[in-house]
Amino acid sequence: MRLEENIRRVTPYVPGEQPQQKVIKLNTNENPYPPAPGVERALKEMDDGRLRLYPDPEIRMLTESLAEYCQVKPEQIFVGVGSDDVLSMSFLTFFNSGKPILFPDITYSFYKVWAELYRIPYECCPLDEKMHLRKEDYCKENGGIIFPNPNAPTGIYESLDVIEEILKQNPDVIVIVDEAYIDFAGKPSAISLIDRYDNLLVTQTFSKSRSMAGMRIGFAAGNERLIRWLQDVKYSFNSYTMSYPAIVCGTEAVKDTEYFRKTTEKIVATREWSKEKLADLGFEFPDSSTNFIFAKHPKYDGEKLFQALKERQIYVRHWKQPEIAQYLRITVGTDEEMNQFFDTLEEIMKE
Amino acid sequence: MRLEENIRRVTPYVPGEQPQQKVIKLNTNENPYPPAPGVERALKEMDDGRLRLYPDPEIRMLTESLAEYCQVKPEQIFVGVGSDDVLSMSFLTFFNSGKPILFPDITYSFYKVWAELYRIPYECCPLDEKMHLRKEDYCKENGGIIFPNPNAPTGIYESLDVIEEILKQNPDVIVIVDEAYIDFAGKPSAISLIDRYDNLLVTQTFSKSRSMAGMRIGFAAGNERLIRWLQDVKYSFNSYTMSYPAIVCGTEAVKDTEYFRKTTEKIVATREWSKEKLADLGFEFPDSSTNFIFAKHPKYDGEKLFQALKERQIYVRHWKQPEIAQYLRITVGTDEEMNQFFDTLEEIMKE
Known part of the structure; x- marks a missing residue:
């Protein structure tokens, strides 16, 4: 048929x-x-009448509290429905060159799925015998790079030196560092590098360290231009991705350090x-x-x-x-x- | 650069x-x-501890209550983050022929935005002097059809006879009827036609008649095969689009007829x-x-x-x-x- x-x-x-x-x-x-006690309180005290109205499409309250937490500007933060939503939008926005994007062969299995969904060519780079990234693999011509740090499912954290070398070798493509697990690492986030590398996007999630997998909240931090391009695609996909309860409860979670x-x-x-x-x-x-x-x-x-x-x-x-x-x-x-x-x-x- | x-x-x-x-x-x-009083009750009584877990990726509870409400099978229902999310996924899934899709020139302005986002060619068909669809415009070769019924911003409802004629003329492409406002029409929904036309997808939203714009819930009803294809794309985009509060509160809203x-x-x-x-x-x-x-x-x-x-x-x-x-x-x-x-x-x- x-x-x-x-x-x-x-x-x-x-x-x-x-x-x-x-x-x-x-x-x-x-x-x-x-989740943090403030989340329960926010749910119990929520004005259900507010649900009849569309949520703030700019998600200002949550964006501002994340910016403060990350010590960046609100214009450097993009919020989405879990980091899967943020990453999916990022693939759609940034990986359009027609050249293969690169990611590790053992990694979050969704990268391959997004590449296939959006018809983005890709190449998988093997980990070394100790399951570390081999940074030299990420120096060839490519349409973009993505890897988690710490990597999943290996759990291995790569130092910011390794990440900076990859960023320097790839000034013309976007490098996404997926930090879903960074809060358990006790080691620095690549968010500290976004002012120095305009090709860096760092994503994090509320699903692990903030106990809110059920609420669907994730975010990206990066150069203001990258964030603006990502916003434009998001507004072209769905103006109101974040529900009012997610915005309110997410903000409470960020506040309770x-x-x-x-x-x-x-x-x-x-x-x-x-x-x-x-x-x-x-x-x-x-x-x-x-x-x-x-x-x-x-x-x-x-x-x-x-x-x-x-x-x-x-x-x-x-x-x-x-x-x-x-x-x-x-x-x-x-x-x-x-x-x-x-x-x-x-x-x-x-x- | x-x-x-x-x-x-x-x-x-x-x-x-x-x-x-x-x-x-x-x-x-x-x-x-x-929203319905059950929504407020569900928020107040919500077990915040449940938020640490991922929501049901199949959204069974809400899907089943919608299936019962629409008098169709659960396999004929797809739920998303507002009907914008459902429609955006539908453009990505169904409009891949490379031929222009058709929609009215005066209509929901998001259709043009999705077509541009996904690089789908499109043609706008002018309304007649009384602002009705001219069904003959939808008989030429095309890559798919979408229109709201009632149309926005005109508010005009077209009879199911008009819709059936368009469906019969276009057996090889998907026809999407966007029923965001149908509950105010006091007239039949095209959902009654999904068993007879396997090229029909009907979308509805909780943002208008159910007072839940802030919760982000929409759905589509259609042939089981269409719904399965839509699910596959959704699972390739983001496995967990619907938050736990949206699933629970949405179900309460549907129950209170x-x-x-x-x-x-x-x-x-x-x-x-x-x-x-x-x-x-x-x-x-x-x-x-x-x-x-x-x-x-x-x-x-x-x-x-x-x-x-x-x-x-x-x-x-x-x-x-x-x-x-x-x-x-x-x-x-x-x-x-x-x-x-x-x-x-x-x-x-x-x-």
Whole structure:
């Protein structure tokens, strides 16, 4: 039938499972703690009558509080419906040269999906044997560059020196640094570089460190010109992407720096003892700067461990892609959840 | 500088003003009544801890309640962040033939913006002298068709006979009927035709009749295959477009059919007496089936009336496009707001 000929057919991204029953959910890098108390208060006190009106299309309140938090100008911030929305808009806006864009072969799997959706050619650059980026791979001619820092699912943080070298080698294309996990790294964000490199866009999300995956908030920081171009595309896509509750609750979350610091520190502490415990059990893993650990065991098959944990109501993430099929990506939960995870893992390993 | 060469440069849509000060706001077709009481209850009782988790990517709860409301299968419903999001995704999914898509010359101005964003060629078909669609214009070769019914900003409803003829003439392309204002028409929705025409997609929004512009909810109904293709593109864009509060509150709004009926009837009653009053004052307007009236006066300039009202804190919508520059689009507010509008208008006309 001719109708089918003109449809954009794509292979969509498959997100981690969202089980409906009660399980220990360590599979989609969510935060085990609730959002800042101000978020609950904002929801309870929200004037529902305000919902009849369109939200502020410029999202000023949230943009201004993020600018203050990042110590940049509001004109250097772009807010969207999760960092997926921000990244998708960025692909559409910035990767139009027809030349292949570059990203690591082991990385967030959505990059490939966006490239295919918008018909952007791409090349994947292999990580080195220690799972680090090889910066020389990003020096050839290209239509743009994107990588997460820390990378997912490896959890590895690359220093700003590496990022600056890539930026210097690529003055004519946009380099996007996806910092979804930066708040767990205890190391500097590339946002500190946006005034010096006008080809740099840095994205972050409220879904991990701010416990608001359910609210859908992400943002980008970059040169004012880049942000303006991104805004123009956003206004051409949907003038009102951010709901009123997201704007109000997101602002409350940004304001509460103390709660943010405390919950992030708790997750980092849990991650550190979990690393020791995993090492004791014989697991191998790159040193994680995130809220997950990417681990394999020389004697136990990755997929079998994944299935055995799932049968016992513990969900972690596993991919069938051959290079990483031996690995489990384990989200850092509460201390209690991690103790239950390790008890179950030890049982499985003894069988 | 070379950086600029590879940027997608677009002329964005300019939404109606969202004034920060207290005004009578009859410019963006918002509903003057608050959302259904269940929405406020859902916000107050919302478990903020749930926000740490990603929302259901399949949006099942809201999809199922909409399917029941529309008397179709859940597989025939696609939900998005306002109907702008649904329409934007639909342009990206369905209008890929390279042939020009067709839409009326006087219509929702976003259609042109999406076509430009996605580089889809388009042709505008003039309305007839009574501002109706000329169905014969939609019989030539094309890459797809879109029009609102009732049309905006004219407010005119076309019968399903007209729509069926357009559908029959265009079996190989997708015809989108944008029913943003259908609930005020008191006339049948084209959703009743989706089982008979596999090239029909009908979109609706929660921003007008359901008083939830601030929550960003819209949906499409169509053949299961069309919906699946749309889902694939959505999952390739952003897996989690709908926030948890939007899903929960949207479902509450759909359930309360009685409140929906009552508020919609109130707006229709206000519209009807406002039409009489406008006619008494000498205004001319097509017969509106929506929550706005598109009116001009043979003796008063449209832009001057618009400015004079604005100076007196009454915002209506006005476009500079020459064919419609004499018109004001006046959103139907409460009886009280309309009385204030008419008092002010009469003052201005006496000056």
